Amino acid sequence: MHLFPAHPGRPLDIVLGIQWGDEGKGRVVDLLARDYDIVARFGGGDNAGHSIEVGDTKIALRIVPSGALVPHTRLFIGGGTVVSLEALAAEFDRVASAGVDLDRIAISDRAQIVFPYHVTLDRLGEKQRGSGAIGTTGRGIGPAYVDRVARMGVTFGDLARPEAVAQKIRAALLARAPVLAAADEVPREEEIIARTLELAGRIRPHVVDGVAYLHDAMRAGKRILAEGAQGTMLDVTYGSYPYVTSSATIAGGACTGLGVGPRAVGNVIGIAKAYCTRVGAGPFPSELHDEIGARIQELGHEFGVNTGRARRCGWFDAVATRYAAELNGLSHLILTKLDILTGFERVGVVTAYRRPDGSLAGMEAFGEAGITPEVTWYPGWSESIREVREISELPGNARHYIEEISRLVGVPLGLLSVGPERSAFATPFPAIYVP
Ligand code: IMP
Ligand code: MG
Numbered sequence: 001m002h003l004f005p006a007h008p009g010r011p012l013d014i015v016l017g018i019q020w021g022d023e024g025k026g027r028v029v030d031l032l033a034r035d036y037d038i039v040a041r042f043g044g045g046d047n048a049g050h051s052i053e054v055g056d057t058k059i060a061l062r063i064v065p066s067g068a069l070v071p072h073t074r075l076f077i078g079g080g081t082v083v084s085l086e087a088l089a090a091e092f093d094r095v096a097s098a099g100v101d102l103d104r105i106a107i108s109d110r111a112q113i114v115f116p117y118h119v120t121l122d123r124l125g126e127k128q129r130g131s132g133a134i135g136t137t138g139r140g141i142g143p144a145y146v147d148r149v150a151r152m153g154v155t156f157g158d159l160a161r162p163e164a165v166a167q168k169i170r171a172a173l174l175a176r177a178p179v180l181a182a183a184d185e186v187p188r189e190e191e192i193i194a195r196t197l198e199l200a201g202r203i204r205p206h207v208v209d210g211v212a213y214l215h216d217a218m219r220a221g222k223r224i225l226a227e228g229a230q231g232t233m234l235d236v237t238y239g240s241y242p243y244v245t246s247s248a249t250i251a252g253g254a255c256t257g258l259g260v261g262p263r264a265v266g267n268v269i270g271i272a273k274a275y276c277t278r279v280g281a282g283p284f285p286s287e288l289h290d291e292i293g294a295r296i297q298e299l300g301h302e303f304g305v306n307t308g309r310a311r312r313c314g315w316f317d318a319v320a321t322r323y324a325a326e327l328n329g330l331s332h333l334i335l336t337k338l339d340i341l342t343g344f345e346r347v348g349v350v351t352a353y354r355r356p357d358g359s360l361a362g363m364e365a366f367g368e369a370g371i372t373p374e375v376t377w378y379p380g381w382s383e384s385i386r387e388v389r390e391i392s393e394l395p396g397n398a399r400h401y402i403e404e405i406s407r408l409v410g411v412p413l414g415l416l417s418v419g420p421e422r423s424a425f426a427t428p429f430p431a432i433y434v435p
Contacts, residue, residue: 002035003427004332004414010266011218014254015334016228018270018324020278022304022311024336024417026050028271029066029227031415031425037222039067040076040214042257043247044229045114045144046087047137049305054422059098060305064091065227068100074217078226079110079210080247080257082144083156085199086116092202107203108210109157110259115196117173117180117187118143124182134243135280137307145236145246147172156207159200166193211259218264226254232270232324233278240367243282251328269414270330272321274338274402275347277302277311283367286314286350286375300340315348315375318408323363325411332414335402339386339418347401348375351408378404386419391428 004013015032017023030052033039046062054069063083067073077083088107096102118140125142126133136142147153152175154168173180173189180186214224228249233239235249248256251268255261275296278284287293293313296302302311325333341347352374353365365371381395388394391402391413406413416426 003032004035004267004269006223007266010264011222012224012226012254012258012260012264013267013269014226014228014251014265014328015269015271016249016251016254016328017231018233018272018321018328018330019231019276019317020233020284021048021229021231022277022279022302023231023271023273025228025271026052026061026066027417027420027422028334028336028415029225030054030069030422032225032269033067033070033073035223036067036073036225038074038076038214038217038224039065039070040078040224040226040258041065041081041229042078042226042254043080043249044245045082045139045141046084046091047139047141047245047306048229049307050229051305053420057098059095061095062091062306063088064095064100064105067225067227068095069098071101073104075105076210076213077105077107077111078258079108080253081108082112082114082141082148082247083107084114084140085196085203087114087139089199089202102206105206106208106213107156107206108213109155109207110210111156112144112148112153113156113158113196114140114144115154115169115172115192116140117176117192118147120180120183120185120187121176124179133281135282142246156203159204159207162197162200165196165200169193169196214258214260218260226258228254232327233320235327238327240282243280267331268329269332269334270325270328270411271334271336272316272409273336274316274341274405275300276314276317278314279304279307279309279311284312284314285320285353285366285371286317286373287312288314292344296340300337315350315373316405317350317373318405319350319352319363320366321409323366325409330411333406333409333411334415334417335405335413336417338398338402338416339384339424341380341401342385342398343382344380346377346380348377349405349408350374351376386424388418388426391416391426394426
């Protein structure tokens, strides 16, 4: 039985994070992937860090889709991504040593290459922003997207023409020279070209016509799972701008990032943690600056897979999540890490923002200076829930908490994660809430 049954004629399902990233997408995609033929990344690059644990094997993926440990799936890196050749080659080595057959991996000819000078530009940009720094992952993601929009990027398709690659790198470096001159180490053009062409030999066999690849598969009746990176609140347009990443992380980004029209989309599944975290700077109304926040951080191991940075922690923000549900047109909600909240006397959900004048507001006040969260409290539970496999078996208070979240967000709950193991998911039978 499929966890999320296919809609006839709609081969593409989307699964994405609806907070600030790190919602546990890797584990969820690993679980869902068994029902699909292709798992496809549609945006971002190695700023993402998706970790999967299967028995003793633990892998951290940055670019390769999180279906890696489900052997029958093909893994596709879509045209909307920006990918460092160096990082991709290193990830190929890591996943191959975990037993992944690299022949399963394909990358779209439309995807953009992240070069070392993008990393330099990312760091220089952050330095220049000073106290207004975004807290980027420092992987060159923003500058690589800038180059695409500025029409001076290099695509994976270009790797077939070494002369064109060299010429485009030279042009990009020339255009950026005034800024790059401020770097401690100015990028060496010929070195970058030589290394790019060297890595190209290894990557090129995986480069495909990304549009034909997916559309041929859909015509052949294959099911595709589009895997989001980062989260809705980091979307370049609709997130907490300018404290965002540089790509479209919402469901619409799956269509543009894969070259697939919206009529192909069936389920749109949003993943949220049972509380909230954020890495990097920017507004976070439900943030806890007290010992409760510190406790969630410790119990939830809230430290970045990618950069090792401590994540800011707070209560579940039902205002921002309801906004995310609208932006994505969610059909289902998946809640993760509910087990981390076990043992708290009471758990909070932010249901409104209070302005300095005392009035209550919704999403329109998000990011305004001086707002404070309006917290609705729910009684906690002390029983371990890690062995729960059906939501009906949850302690009453835990069940009430997730029912309230589903109601407040306005999306039915499709699945609940109650622990770190591959099997630690509870299914919602009977269905607990249908808006
Ligand atoms: P960038 O994507 O490296 O440009 O970083 C922009 C913002 O997005 C920063 O606040 C990062 O911390 C955040 N970010 C980027 N990727 C991830 C992710 O995979 N998880 C969580 N936050 C992320
Ligand atoms: Mg992550």
